[in-house]
Amino acid sequence: MLSSIRSAAPMSCPEPNERSTNAAIDGGLIRRIADGDESALSELYDRYAGLLLALARRILLRQSDAEEVLQEVFLQVWNQAGRYDTRRSAVSTWLVLITRSRSIDRLRSRQVLDRTLGALQQENRGIHTSPEGIRSVLWEQRRRRLQRALADLPAEQRQVLELAFYRGMTQSEIAEGTGIPLGTVKTRTLLAMKKLRKALEDEIRDLL
Amino acid sequence: MSDQDHHHDRAIERAIEHLTASDPERHLALVGAEDLERSYTDLLALLPFADQPQLPDSAIKTALLRTVSGEASDRLGESVPSRQAPAAVRRSLAPQPWTFALAAMFGLCLMGLAFLGGRVSEQREQIGALEALIEKTGAESAEQNRLLQAQLQHSARNLEMITTVAREAYPMHLEAGAVPASIGAAATEPRGVVWVCGRHQRWYLNVQGLQPPPSGFAYTLWFVTEGGFVNGGVLEVNADGPSELDAPFMPIGTNSFQVTLERGGPRGKPDGRPLLVADQSIAL
DSSP: OHHHHHHHSOTTSOOHHHHHHHHHHHHHHHHHHHTTOHHHHHHHHHHHHHHHHHHHHHHHOOHHHHHHHHHHHHHHHHHHGGGOOTTTOOHHHHHHHHHHHHHHHHHHHTTGGGGHHHHHHHOOOOOOBOGGGOOOHHHHHHHHHHHHHHHHSOHHHHHHHHHHHHSOOOHHHHHHHHOOOHHHHHHHHHHHHHHHHHHTHHHHHHTO | OOHHHHHHHHHHHHHHHHTTOSOHHHHHHHHOSOHHHHHHHHHHHHGGGGSOOBOOOHHHHHHHHHHHHHHHHHHHTOOOGGGGGGGGOOOOSOOOOHHHHHHHHHHHHHHHHHHHHHHHHHHHHHHHHHHHHHHHHTTSOHHHHHHHHHHHHHHHHHHHHHHSSSEEEEEEEEOTTOOOSSTTTOSSOOEEEEEEEGGGOOEEEEEEOOOOOOTTEEEEEEEEETTEEEEEEEEOOOTTSOEEEEESOOOTTEEEEEEEEEESSOOSSOOSOEEEEEOOOEEO
16 A cells, blocks of 8 residues: 555655665766766766756857767766766766866867857857756756755855856956955855855765 | 864865866866865756756767767777778769879869868968967966967867878868859858868868858758768858867768758758768878
8 A cells, every 4th residue: 555655646755765876876877888888878978968068058158069068078978987986076076077177178269258248149059958858856856956046145156156167267367357356256155155055965965 | 263164165265276177087186085075066066957958969969879889899899890981982973984083083182282281381370370379468368378278279189180190181172053152252162171080080170261151041060971961060150260160079980071051050960952072082
């Protein structure tokens, strides 16, 4: 009777073990990729390509560039899975940092920074968002929690984080670019990070 | 401020500082295994989860898995005939008397080599200009310096592509009957070259003479493979110089290239007519 009640329950709250299995699944896929298992790469791609493409596009503002970075990222994963160390970070952290790094490198090499506004106006490629890109209820809940946590930050604190993460700017460059004193930039960053960490404690724990 | 606050502040500062490390591997090595530093790094990497994921074009995954399959076969030591395709490029010319065919090929090679030689000089000039600009910029702006350095590395990589041994060049010619976007207005016909490294991996496309496409259209590069077309990216028209595209990998089984004029967003196969075609290689 218990099993039939569970199967009938609406999927509004994930089972506790669903969270811990995400990290385990990712770790298992990386190990299989390191052993040369192409199906594991395909599975990892299906899990993260939507997220990473959105990240690359947010940084690069051009769909074609973002798609190239996406392919490069997964080729790098294929070639370097054996070097990934679970103690250093979550798999998702590794993927996000690779994507961010490649995107920012490309951004700088193509001088997109100077044409950012023009690209925003001229970019006419269709952006395909899709509910199929959300892998599970847990991921959708994570997305909403992130959005709430970021929305709860004061705009000026959100700004310094976004400039550092999405534009690759150092704190000195942010200070210079915005006219805000460096000390203020540092303070806002510390406050933002601490507030986010408190709001997203569960999410961070799930990455372990 | 308590010791714990100070500890958190230091961990946050390190996580933010390490974002500037160009190599994520180095970044994560710097983070160390300490839980607090790791948690702040993981926190930063959560930021993109706030955005709606974007569905990638299926062609990206297809090309990725094809490339990976080729490398997996290489690991096993098996021969992969499709990756040696450049040595047996299909010829689009109909059978001709051998004397005429030989003369035509000789002429094409001469023209192609002259064009290729021009691209080498152009890349060297571009690199020289960048180096002079970097020297002049100096410490004026760290960000500008970094931009220029990145551009210099990009150009140096492209020059290496052009001048290294064991590479092939595919001259692109205007397809018979194709009309450039600005009818009658172009001073020169568009021409290009696709440089391909040995092992048929890294490639670089350089096109001269492209006119701005009509509104809503974009020039698109296509790899023509045994399995069909693979989208190679949009070619932006550059008023100041050549239009370029490059990437470290190309689809397995590519044996020719096309540039078409496409309407609208990304697609899995060309809808427009071929404008530029490269189907014959010159081994260099």
